[in-house]
Amino acid sequence: MSYVNNIRMFVRVYELGNMSAAARDQRTSPAVASARISELEKHLGVRLFNRTTRSLQATENGRIFFDGARKILDSIDEAEAAVMDVTQNPRGTIFVAAPLGIGRRLIAPHVPMFKDLYPQIEVRLRLSDRSIDVVSEGIDVAFHLGLLDDSTLKVQLIADCPRLLCAAPSYIERRGMPLDGAQLVAERHDCLNLRFPGAKEFQWTLETPEGPRRFEISGPYESDDGDVLTGWALDGRGIVMKPIFDVADHLRAGRLVPVATATPPLPTQLSSLSQHRRLKDPKVRLFTEFMAGKIKEEMRRATLG
Template sequence: MSYLDNIRTFVRVYELGNMSAAARDQRISAAVASSRIAQLEEHLNVRLFQRTTRQLHATEQGEIFYAGACKIIDAVEQAEADVESVTRTPRGSLLVAAPLGIGRRLIAPLIPKFKDAYPLIDIRLRLSDRALDIAGEGLDIAFFLGLPKDSTLKIRKIADCPRVLFAAPEYVARKGWPKSPSELTTGTHDCLNLRYPGAPEFQWPLKTANGTEKFAVSGPFESDDGDVLTSWALEGHGIILKPVFEVQDHLKSGALVPVLEGTPPVSVQLGCLYSHRRHQDPKTRLFIDFLARPMAQAVAP
């Protein structure tokens, strides 16, 4: 068993604080992960973790070894990237995350085409509308809509993505057309909100005569899945804020209609995040460059 594999497993156990989670991340069994840590401890003649029922905590020696282990992995990955740049045969895997709407509509259809162009690169796609911990989850690239908070990561802007407020004709017939954004906050109209554990208080930024204003909207329906909200809107349960590209077919068919067109939502940034370490990885650059143009074209008004 490779000593480098042992070090990689140790780093993920340290970062995730859980042997089973690290094993899943490495695509190995928990028994193999435990064996790798045990071999490292035997080799170093120290205990790297204090084990409790549910979690592992690094010892002082483990903290010291983690700092050095990261340098080793960084050096190996940089060397591999340098070789790939020269040989022009990038290989390996990329763990990519994206919100559900972006992932299903924009990214997933492009991955088979990328694989045809670069058959030695495997893509592991994870879709979720929740906030992601890029380092903690071992992600290589994370696509986003909005303004990411983590300033330690590199950002690649792809496009400005226009958004719209819309509802089903059935809803408008029942509740009437909203006349001002204030009706979204007083209970006059029902808003469908995207929320997930740990999400901040939800507000919709709308363009008004006074500039951009944020409205703390309310309504009886919430979900952490944006497509569920679209389904509820189609059934006439409320008003929703969505990127145009996600609902344009429904808008064209008349199944959904724009509301409050005089005070539209602010456009949102579509982009991706990746660590500074991944910036030099040819796989990362190739994947982002391959997807950037068709994604920008897809969200263009």
């Protein structure tokens, strides 16, 4: 398997364009990654990368070899998946990505149960509210909250997610209850913003009697962590837009209350994203189906009806 491992390393170095990143992806050191590439180059009798201390660039031979190498690995993965499917003994490692709130509340609590059912499958969970590049980061399945206009990935809808604007009673007592988006803007209410590097000015798209409309909102607080925004809202610092499942317990307990209910936010969607070839792997398919079922159960419990 050493030759196959060398090919896997080459493919990840090529895809990521960085030896250290590929080493991390393959759970090894940069020195081992470099040695595997050198061993592969020696075997082939050609240089695959031009390497300096500051850059790494694929050679023409490297670009040619990549296409065939990728096909080889896909064939091996499909063959292994077919055998595991027949033996009903899936094994290996799954790399999973999810937004912080989704991961903490809907994914992480069920990972141990999945592990108990399939002890030979290891789950590596990566939680972040930043945008994830499924292909370059070697992710098997990513959970995404939001509408997708277009994607080269396999998208599987898990659930529609109604959203609302909400705030703590202490905020309402201090600033008043906005009835709709227009009042929200006119009275310059403090809106808690989910912002990432490079994000544009903030707008909330709300449903009005005339149809969806964008309202430019502002506020003194912003973060790239949705749970931080919830914490600020609970502390009476402003108004936050949230999927109902994410704040259902706070709403039931009265710690948060709906605001601007005449113009609610448009609903969003929770989906799973995978490369098409990855879904042929039984362990990835099993994990995706298992989590989709658990998420739907959690969503039903979180409804406010």
